[in-house]
Amino acid sequence: DTAVSQTPKYLVTQMGNDKSIKCEQNLGHDTMYWYKQDSKKFLKIMFSYNNKELIINETVPNRFSPKSPDKAHLNLHINSLELGDSAVYFCASSQTPVETQYFGPGTRLLVL
Amino acid sequence: GNSVTQMEGPVTLSEEAFLTINCTYTATGYPSLFWYVQYPGEGLQLLLKATKADDKGSNKGFEATYRKETTSFHLEKGSVQVSDSAVYFCALSPLSGSARQLTFGSGTQLTVLP
Numbered sequence: 646d647t648a649v650s651q652t653p654k655y656l657v658t659q660m661g662n663d664k665s666i667k668c669e670q671n672l673g674h675d676t677m678y679w680y681k682q683d684s685k686k687f688l689k690i691m692f693s694y695n696n697k698e699l700i701i702n703e704t705v706p707n708r709f710s711p712k713s714p715d716k717a718h719l720n721l722h723i724n725s726l727e728l729g730d731s732a733v734y735f736c737a738s739s740q741t742p743v744e745t746q747y748f749g750p751g752t753r754l755l756v757l
Numbered sequence: 758g759n760s761v762t763q764m765e766g767p768v769t770l771s772e773e774a775f776l777t778i779n780c781t782y783t784a785t786g787y788p789s790l791f792w793y794v795q796y797p798g799e800g801l802q803l804l805l806k807a808t809k810a811d812d813k814g815s816n817k818g819f820e821a822t823y824r825k826e827t828t829s830f831h832l833e834k835g836s837v838q839v840s841d842s843a844v845y846f847c848a849l850s851p852l853s854g855s856a857r858q859l860t861f862g863s864g865t866q867l868t869v870l871p
Contacts, residue, residue: 685863686866688801688846689861745791745803746803747803748801749800750799
């Protein structure tokens with residue numbers, strides 16, 4: 646059973662395209678997150694939703710838009726992709742905003 | 758603001774060697790502290806955590822003690838195995854606030870040779 650799953654696992658696309666990454670958790674958690682990991686393995690939070698409401702919105706370009714249709718899903722849509730968006734994007738979830746976070750396997754995005 | 762500083766990698770050890778990965782933090786109050794591990798091609802997994810001063814987190818032979826006086830949470834293992842090869846991340850979560858976002862260190866790549 647996969648607790649936090651992401652699709653796709655790999656995504657190769659051209660500059661200027663729009664793409665989406667999906668995340669689903671079957672842990673019954675209320676809180677979900679998106680992180681970006683750069684080529685040097687540095688991890689930084691981008692967004693967090695609690696009960697479908699945005700609670701963390703770090704300084705990311707507004708080309709990135711998260712959407713949470715329900716508590717079990719948090720999708721990330723990226724418009725007008727740029728070379729610098731190439732990274733690994735991790736989804737995570739936790740029971741509440743103050744509990745331990747569980748991570749998905751990551752989506753490796755390469756923008757050409 | 759909050760920050761986490763980890764020792765620079767990569768670290769290369771022989772099997773059965775002793776491991777220490779240093780981690781120090783800056784935060785207001787007493788945050789919760791975590792070590793996460795990322796195996797090649799996978800997501801992060803929680804390795805251990807400690808939520809208050811002098812707590813010792815332990816898992817799979819790894820240990821880390823929350824040291825308030827030195828603001829440190831160093832990761833140790835007495836005898837590493839090849840299967841421990843991974844990237845290790847130290848992280849903190851503040852004690853207060855509606856959203857206790859994790860602040861990560863830069864990660865330390867560990868390679869264990871047979």
